[in-house]
Amino acid sequence: MVYLHEMDENNGLIAGDIDRDKGSELRESFQSADPFPHIVIEEFLPSNVLEICVGDFPAGSDVAEQKFDRHQERQKESFNPDILPPSTRQIFYSFNSRPFIRVIENITGLKGLIPDPYFAGAGLHRIHQGGHLSMHADFNHHKPMNLERRVNVLIYLNKDWRAEYGGQLELWDQGMTRCAQSILPVFNRCVIFNTTQESMHGNPQPINHPERVPRRSIALYYYTSTWDETKRDTTTQFRVRPGTTDRVDWRTKINEVAVELAPPVVIRNFRRLKKHLAGTH
Template sequence: MAYLDVMDAKTAFISPENARDKGTELQEAYVGASPFPHTVIDNFLPDELAQRILDSFASSEGGDDLNQSYERAQERFKTSYHPDTLDPELRAIFYAFNSRPFLKVVENLTGVKGLIPDPYFFGGGLHEINQGGHLSMHADFNHHKPLNIERRINLLIYLNKDWKDEYGGQLELWDAAMTKKYHSIVPIFNRCVIFNTTSNSMHGNPHPVSHPDKVSRKSVALYYYTATWDGSKRSHTTQFKVRPGSGDQQDWTIKLRELKDDLVPPIVNRKMGNLMRRLKRAQ
């Protein structure tokens, strides 16, 4: 039986009544988990719904300028498909994931109240990592600038049939100092991982995908926020860190950019940014 047995398998909607208490039974274990609050739930969605998402994976209706592909040392052979580029049925499922009853379940489970969905789906949607690809250990960006809200929760649903540990792509959870790996989670079909998103929640799938039939690693990625951002917090983009004794590479581009932001007065920074944008338009 699916964990979300209260979810409609066709629409992905949950009635407000059925969402009232769903998830509360997992909250204590979630909050007390190490190295940061998280949970792993197998058979999360109704199986029919998870299968429909997989069957329609990345079926596009255009708008490919919203999709993003990454090819660098920290993110290799990764593509993110924005929900607004997907076919209508799949798009509607993502809108259901942003609905109030679904948010209520996530609030019950995590204990984080007042969750706000992202109508822009910044960084969210369908994620695919192809053969040889990986995502290095990192903490996610913490500030949704257009809405001025704070990122709080990641919810990932994996869509990989018959996936084995030796195929790579495991989600790893590490402590903030990158001294210890606490969990290595195989991204099997309909497995959901939910965790608190902070500047110290180090996670990633650093082991390259290595499927014998070159099948890609697929997942749904959803991010939720709260209206708790204030001027005392420092906004940052994705923060990559290296694993001890590994061949991971530092993200010097981001580190140098942040150093510049710390040292250069804001007025000079703005003028430099305006100049760079004008030069880019002139090319």
């Protein structure tokens, strides 16, 4: 049984008369989950909706909005929905619609969720053979809209994916003492979780598909208008698993110390210089 059967399988639109309480039946399971609030939903969308996304997935990397290839995030790409074909763009716009947001609010218990028209860091994600994403807590501030990040929604696009192929989504406790959940990224499996500095997650096991098929997913982020000057703006915070070859993200740590210690005028000029240098390449 498809969970969000109210979504049209041809265009991704959600029926306007969808039950206003849909998702509330999952809230208790969501809020009591270990190690932090989350839920895994099988057969989340009509399969044809995801087939559209798979069919529209860029074959190459030239239109990727972001590419990452360092120790903490290896062989990872993200594609903003606005550069994708209209069929997939429509589906992403539906993810930003009131009926879909209300379902996420009912599941999480968080009201007033705000979608991101910029799709900052969101969209279609791909990790190639040998790639991984180390354990981390996500950035917490949407600067253009001055919003606080609150919820992640991940929907997987990988058919016939086995544990030996790697890429499992791992959820760890805040102290990084144990992996509480290991979730295989199989087709039409959805994971929803609170986004806080305690929600340590990642897929640290390198992709190892025998036919070199990459790991693909849909990533959606939702916010609230609760950001204020008392909160500390943080970028992605990587953490090291005990007994592994994970590396400390010194680049981020050094940048954060520099921001804390340097006068604002120095930081502004440094950012202008970085932007200028990026534009000359």
